[in-house]
Amino acid sequence: SSAPCSLADVMSEQLARQLHEEGSPFPEIPDTDLDLSCAPEADTSSDLILAQMLQMEFDREFDTQLRREEKKFNGDSKVSISFENYRMVHPYEDSDSSEDEVDWQDTRHDPYKAVKPTTTPKKGFVGKGKNITTKHDEDVCGRKNTARMDNFAPEVQVGDGIGMDLKLSNHVYNALKRHCDTEQRRSARLHEKKEHSTAEQAVDPRTRLLMYKMVNAGILENINGCISTGKESVVFHANGGSFEEKIVPEECVLKVFKTTLNEFKNRDKYIKDDYRFKDRFSKLNPRKIIRLWAEKEMHNLTRIKKAGIPCPEVVILKKHILAMSFIGKDHVPAPKLKDAILSSEDMKKAYYQVLNMMQRLYQDCNLVHADLSEYNMLWHDGQVWFIDVSQSIEPTHPHGLEFLFRDCRNVATFFQKAGVAEALSVFELFNTVSGLQINSDNEADFLAQIEALEKRNEDHVQKSSRKIFMDTSEGTYDV
Numbered sequence: 001s002s003a004p005c006s007l008a009d010v011m012s013e014q015l016a017r018q019l020h021e022e023g024s025p026f027p028e029i030p031d032t033d034l035d036l037s038c039a040p041e042a043d044t045s046s047d048l049i050l051a052q053m054l055q056m057e058f059d060r061e062f063d064t065q066l067r068r069e070e071k072k073f074n075g076d077s078k079v080s081i082s083f084e085n086y087r088m089v090h091p092y093e094d095s096d097s098s099e100d101e102v103d104w105q106d107t108r109h110d111p112y113k114a115v116k117p118t119t120t121p122k123k124g125f126v127g128k129g130k131n132i133t134t135k136h137d138e139d140v141c142g143r144k145n146t147a148r149m150d151n152f153a154p155e156v157q158v159g160d161g162i163g164m165d166l167k168l169s170n171h172v173y174n175a176l177k178r179h180c181d182t183e184q185r186r187s188a189r190l191h192e193k194k195e196h197s198t199a200e201q202a203v204d205p206r207t208r209l210l211m212y213k214m215v216n217a218g219i220l221e222n223i224n225g226c227i228s229t230g231k232e233s234v235v236f237h238a239n240g241g242s243f244e245e246k247i248v249p250e251e252c253v254l255k256v257f258k259t260t261l262n263e264f265k266n267r268d269k270y271i272k273d274d275y276r277f278k279d280r281f282s283k284l285n286p287r288k289i290i291r292l293w294a295e296k297e298m299h300n301l302t303r304i305k306k307a308g309i310p311c312p313e314v315v316i317l318k319k320h321i322l323a324m325s326f327i328g329k330d331h332v333p334a335p336k337l338k339d340a341i342l343s344s345e346d347m348k349k350a351y352y353q354v355l356n357m358m359q360r361l362y363q364d365c366n367l368v369h370a371d372l373s374e375y376n377m378l379w380h381d382g383q384v385w386f387i388d389v390s391q392s393i394e395p396t397h398p399h400g401l402e403f404l405f406r407d408c409r410n411v412a413t414f415f416q417k418a419g420v421a422e423a424l425s426v427f428e429l430f431n432t433v434s435g436l437q438i439n440s441d442n443e444a445d446f447l448a449q450i451e452a453l454e455k456r457n458e459d460h461v462q463k464s465s466r467k468i469f470m471d472t473s474e475g476t477y478d479v
Helices: 014-022 046-074 140-151 170-196 206-214 262-271 284-308 344-363 400-417 426-434 443-478
Strands: 221-228 234-241 251-257 314-318 320-325 375-378 383-386
Touching: 140 170, 140 400, 206 221, 206 251, 206 314, 206 320, 206 344, 221 251, 221 344, 284 314, 344 383, 344 400, 400 426, 400 443, 426 443
Parallel strands: none
Antiparallel strands: 221 234, 234 251, 251 320, 314 320, 375 383
16 A cells, blocks of 8 residues: 555645656557547647647638638639638638748838838937037938838839839928829729629629529620720620520620710710600619619610511520620621622612611611610621610600601611612602601701691690690599
């Protein structure tokens, strides 16, 4: 039996360590393949380090499970959702970089940072007598201004002025500071504009998401490059997929209407007096006006296609993005009539096609293109195609006949310059298309008669609507 010992000896850590070294009453545990994922040299004598190691292991298991859930959630989707924000980023987690590598940008003490020039003491001067140097000294101020450039915004490249012993005068430094502040405010405004509106390339985050959704839904296989850019829209080429058992054309275009109306704010005259959209027009919300504009083009294209006039076929409309069939072949768009190189016979054929299409557009579709010119007509497969009908209006529009006269002037001028001897004059073309008989060879007189006719039609429409309103009111009162 062991000799008795005092309570102080029993509570002694030294005695406990001695007993542990003499032999443990527990049998040795055989080696197993269990990986505790702890380095053998890790110090486990501290409870804090042990707790941190266990926390790291828990975090790794959580992150692994999170990645598994992310993969299951996204599946084969072309647009994936990231769960990275929910990861347990642990300060003790090993990084991929080597231990010797230090990111000096994240440390307070950068060994490569240039030494800033010594500042003058609080009393405002150093030295005595002739050797006195005040805080207003040109060299001291110049070096201090150079050092202050480090406080400019990160995107301003100031260079190593301190290393070059650069001396900036107060005038130059103040001018630079004002410029940097102005640029910072400007970039903030531009960033906000890019986030909330479609600018030059018309692809803001909202528009990009809509395009991704169209690809993800299978309507489009993929979206290729930009075909053309105009003041109101940007057109992209895309490969078609399928949509609700409807075969989408193999080649499509996406017409993305810009949500900035700065370049054509006067365009509201085409839509605010159109009775089809009059009640829904709101000048206060540009984004909704653009959606209305895209919807107007869709309805006009549908009506034109139904009459058998060559034009793009509508696939689908998503807010301010209109998907249509592609006029061209193998990613090469059909040339505009302005750029097409045609023989005299083909040009004559094109003229008669345009004349026939204008008549059918006016009489069968009850529409006026309102922006018809050689820029909005394509030549493809020996046929003229009408495009860009978002501004097209009905002849009952208060300015419908004026727009028709402008279209006739553009068409007559183009074909007369192209050498088509059979081309009618603008006055003859207007009467042929509209079926009216306005007799005048003077443009001012001709336009005056058109405006008088429009005024008469407008008064007639207002009287009819007033009569209908009165009848409705009386009927309601009798009831």
